[in-house]
Structures are given as structure tokens and as C-alpha cells.
Amino acid sequence: MDTIMRIKFGSHLYGTSTPASDIDYKSIFIPPAREIVLQDIREVITNQRPKQVGERNVAGDIDEEAFSLQKFLKLASEGQTVAMDLLFAPDWAHIIPPDPLWADIAANRSRLLTRKSASFVGYVKAQANKYGIRGSRVASSRAALSLLTRAMETSGAGAKLDLHAQEIHKLVASYDHMAILQDRTPNGQDIELWEVCDRKMPLTATIKNAHDIMQRLVGEYGKRALMAESNQGVDWKALSHAVRIGHQAVELLKTGQITFPLPDAKHVLDIKLGRLSYKDVADEIEGLLETVNAVAECSTLPEQPDYDWINSFVYEAYRTEVVKNG
Known part of the structure; x- marks a missing residue:
């Protein structure tokens, strides 16, 4: 299994980490030739400490999640938030030097983005409905x-x-x-x-x-x-994720980019630590939903990703792996 890229993820990427934060890695890989030929590819591979039901990570815990190239590009074409974070991760977030394939993907990011950004918009909408009290x-x-x-x-x-x-x-x-x-x-x-x-x-x-x-x-x-x-019984971490993703969605739809660390990292961290009022944060999420919907309407991003490019890229990468190990 060849790793295309591996980054430090989560709060360490967003700029919202605290001494209590765990360490989260994400990576993308080319499956082994045998799995490709047998059509038995493991699309997602996880590695984490076994935990009890409901148990959360603690400081020092390490979680790693790896996506096959095809799975990653599918998630990116759907606008899934994890794929967008990987797609725009800056050089300083990389744990190992990326494979040249990653430079090709980064150079073609525009082929993966759409104005719908369904997962971004859908996530903000779901959180507005979940936490809103307007x-x-x-x-x-x-x-x-x-x-x-x-x-x-x-x-x-x-x-x-x-x-x-x-x-x-x-x-x-x-x-x-x-x-x-x-x-x-x-x-x-x-x-x-x-x-x-x-x-x-x-x-x-x-x-x-x-x-x-x-x-x-x-x-x-x-x-x-x-x-x-x-302000009792509030899941502040979930609220901070909703605000973070809302602002990321607005930036993506306006500029076709996502910036790391987050430009509003301190604000997101204040929410995560419960330093703001629940009502103010719930109102912010509602407002973000309205902004995301408005920005999506006038975004210059395309309606659909370039599926032909995605399929050709995966085909060439997997074919090369099979030939190399044939």
C-alpha cells in the first residue's frame, strides 16, 4: 500500500487545539495491486485505541483514518467536509512528503468542486435545525x-x-x-x-x-x-464544528478555497470551550445557514464535478500500480 499523502488533521489543522486535544491523522493511499485486481479494495482503514461505548478521546490519543484514492475522490466530488479539509491542507500540515500524484490532484482541485457542496450546506442546515431556537x-x-x-x-x-x-x-x-x-x-x-x-x-x-x-x-x-x-447541557464541541463548517462553506463558495489554520480559529475555540452564550452561537449558526444558501446561489463554482477526469485519474493510478507489481 503506497501512501499518497498524510496530514495532521482536526484541531491541529484548524488552529483550535488545546493541551487536552487528541492527535488525528488522515491519509490517502493507493491500494495494493492484488486488491485492485481482485476488486477487494479496503476503501477506509482506521487505527485507534479501543474504547468503551461513549468513551471520548483524551490528550495523547492518536486516531488515524486512511482513504483509498478512489474513495477520497468520491468524497471530494460530493463535497464531504473531510475530503475538503484534505484537499486544501497546507504544506505545513503534511507529516511526510506527498507523492507526486498529490501535486496532480491539488492542481486539479477545481474539477472536484461544485456550487452545491451538498455536504457542507447539508451539515450547516442540519446543525441549524438541531441547535436553532429562533x-x-x-x-x-x-x-x-x-x-x-x-x-x-x-x-x-x-x-x-x-x-x-x-x-x-x-x-x-x-x-x-x-x-x-x-x-x-x-x-x-x-x-x-x-x-x-x-x-x-x-x-x-x-x-x-x-x-x-x-x-x-x-x-x-x-x-x-x-x-x-x-448554558447547561450544551455540546460545545458540536456547536464549534457547526460554526467552523459554516464559515468554511462560505469561503469555499465565494473563493473556491479553504484557509488553514482557520481565519476565525480563536472564535471557534471560544465556542468549543464554552466561553460564549448558547443563544448567541445558535443564532450564529442560523445566520450562517442563510449566508451559505445565499452565497451558493451566486457562486461561480460549477454545477457538477468532472467525473471523466476523476475516473481517468483513478484508472491511470491503479493501472500503474498493477503494472508495477505485475
Whole structure:
């Protein structure tokens, strides 16, 4: 197995490490010729200390994750955050001198980037939904729950949502974070879904099922409001990742680049260490989501990666490995 590149990753790459930080390495490799020929390639190889369920890394722990060339390029073409960090890692982050193949990949980064950057945008959206407590989300979820409570009283818990389709459509027109979506079932039937704060409920579902979903959502927002007041029970590391990735997404979509260490490393570290208020950070994540969506709309990055180049690059690299060891 030939290593193409190997870097120090995580907080040491971002500039947010502390004395308690573990050491994280990532690498990319060419699989052995035998695995290539037998089509039995290990796409991802991990090496870490065995831990108990739920146990976190401690200072001095070393985690390493290695990706095959084909797997890495696939992740990069999808805009996966780990691949983007590898793709833009500066020279000082490299643990060993990179193989000449890496220079070819770096020179063709633009072939891997797209304006969709699905994983970046999707991750920020997921975190905004997970941690956000903006009043508009709370209001929308409560309005939906109120409608469903009335619907249960008038139509019964087992009735279908589509009995109240007209009321639902009116509510959607009045609130943010709501939409009516179109979908198709596996058997080809077209259906409508009511989306509230990214919870999707088909109008063919029962009112009780939808009511339970909204009741849980309203309860979650209540818990977040309490966390915002007390700063207790907050996963600060997860929040710092959300802010970091949001800013990286904006930079990538605007410039086609990602800078390391992070230009806002101190701010991200302050979040990671719980030095800011939960509400301020949650609001920042919500704002980042809006910015990422806006920047993606006007980004000059292409719509699709260059799949022909990716396939040709992998083919030549793997063919060379097989011939060399034939």
C-alpha cells in the first residue's frame, strides 16, 4: 500500500487545539495491486485505541483514518467536509512528503468542486435545525401543533391529514419554515408532504402521527430555550464544528478555497470551550445557514464535478500500480 499523502488533521489543522486535544491523522493511499485486481479494495482503514461505548478521546490519543484514492475522490466530488479539509491542507500540515500524484490532484482541485457542496450546506442546515431556537421556528412549530390538536378534536386521531389540507395550505402561506412538498411513493403514487422546520409529514399520514412529531419538536425547542438561559447541557464541541463548517462553506463558495489554520480559529475555540452564550452561537449558526444558501446561489463554482477526469485519474493510478507489481 503506497501512501499518497498524510496530514495532521482536526484541531491541529484548524488552529483550535488545546493541551487536552487528541492527535488525528488522515491519509490517502493507493491500494495494493492484488486488491485492485481482485476488486477487494479496503476503501477506509482506521487505527485507534479501543474504547468503551461513549468513551471520548483524551490528550495523547492518536486516531488515524486512511482513504483509498478512489474513495477520497468520491468524497471530494460530493463535497464531504473531510475530503475538503484534505484537499486544501497546507504544506505545513503534511507529516511526510506527498507523492507526486498529490501535486496532480491539488492542481486539479477545481474539477472536484461544485456550487452545491451538498455536504457542507447539508451539515450547516442540519446543525441549524438541531441547535436553532429562533422565535420564527418556535412560532411555526407551535402553530402546526395547535392546528393538529384542533384537527384531532374535530376529526379524530386516526383521520388522515389530507382532511385538513386546506387549513394546512393556509398555515404554510402564513409562516416561515413551512412548505408543501411533492413526492412520489415507490409504487408511483404522487403525494404531498407538509414540512415544518424540516420535519416532513405526508398528508396521507394520520393526524395523531403528525401531532406526535410536532409535539416532540415543540418539546425540543423548549429544552433548547432552557439551555440558552443556563448554558447547561450544551455540546460545545458540536456547536464549534457547526460554526467552523459554516464559515468554511462560505469561503469555499465565494473563493473556491479553504484557509488553514482557520481565519476565525480563536472564535471557534471560544465556542468549543464554552466561553460564549448558547443563544448567541445558535443564532450564529442560523445566520450562517442563510449566508451559505445565499452565497451558493451566486457562486461561480460549477454545477457538477468532472467525473471523466476523476475516473481517468483513478484508472491511470491503479493501472500503474498493477503494472508495477505485475
